[in-house]
Amino acid sequence: MNKFLKLLVLLQLTTFGSYAQEIEVSEFIPEGYLATEKHFGDLNKDGQDDCVLIIKKTDKNNVVINQYDKKVDRNRRGIIVLFKNENGYQLADKNYNCFSSENEDGRGYIPPDLVIQIKNEKLYVHYGHGRYGYWDYTFRFQNSNFELIGYDQTDMGGPSIIQQISLNFLSKKKLVRKNTYQSKNGGDIKEVFDEKWTDIKVEALIKLSEIDDFDKLVLDNY
Template sequence: MIKYLFTINVIVVILLALDSFSRQVSGNPPVAPKTIGPISAPVKGPASGEAVTLPVPKGYTVVGRIGGDLNGDGILDSVLLVKATAKDRLETNADGKLVDKNRRGLIVFLRTNGQFKKVTENLDCFSSENEDGGVYFAPELSVEIGRNRLYVHYRHGRYGYWKYTFRLRGSDFELIGYDASNNNGPRTDRQVSINFLTKRRLERTNTNVSAEGGDEVFKDKWTDISLEGLARLSQIEDFDNLGEGGW
């Protein structure tokens, strides 16, 4: 019996090796990655731990899931980071690799009376994670929940970061804050913080050009901003074009 199984394993290994060699000799390109079909996302309920299915629109798939309290009731809500699955958005990049350029978005669910209810969505407000960053690498997007706030956070490694702060109001999320830091390695050269509720903007500029990080000397400048209404999450067309909150 053992000899019989060993023979089968040897045959399988040989067949796999011949297939790999055939692909290399013929020069056939690798098979394009398949897009994932639309699915529903199971999450765990905070009370009983039961699996709960959250609906996802046709043509989208879940690429991230964030839990946290968004409305201050002490119950965990859920935010889905989704991505379109259109096959015509599979493109060949500058390195000759096939990459997925489908855009991404958010669906927000609040948990009330043991049920998740969708309150808002924006299905294509984020570019693909495979966008070309040009001279620099593309920033890394993360979506976070904390202190009953929803944060859209872009990290750019040694070059700094920028972050948008949203709060729930009615059936949508209002943009109430923006923070950014321009860095040169460990040294912070400039920081910006905007409070859209108080309509105040703080810009901090490092005046110590020889600073190595932690020894910066900042000059603060406060200004008032003119603003009529707050940007809403569902209405933001593209975060790449939002800048300092679109005001």
């Protein structure tokens, strides 16, 4: 087989493999939803690329006119986690409605940006809220579920950090870092942190599948 034919066969196999992968993944999307994002990476330490889907409901009744007379889709979003194996994909975890729409009002500012990441065999749910800060939820697959093992919150005042909170639900430790620097002229930016560690009480880890609404999941009161 000459080089051209080898290249053609390889291209066909790659195209077919990608198409077959799309077909396999789409089988797990429930009726009345569509997939808006796909993320791949190893989540169960077997060396294979698992798949995380962000899905969104397609109910036309949730397409409304907002306060700016603009038509927006307020359908909620959810997540599906699929493990890759030799036979394709299998369902690992799911939560169809735990995320708000990307078109919420944003409490007087832009709505938070939802970002999904897979790093070090862990699933990260990141919310970025512009000048107000950001927060991260860290999940790991254990006990047949994706469980919340960490939470990190950063509160900001414009370009500078006001406070950071970090919770480790495995070690049952909480770190609070407060910026103690006070600007004298209101123009300079500086961060001088006071750190405090405390123990927290954790009776049971929160499961991804059991979170009704991330917007109402209050964790900084531990």
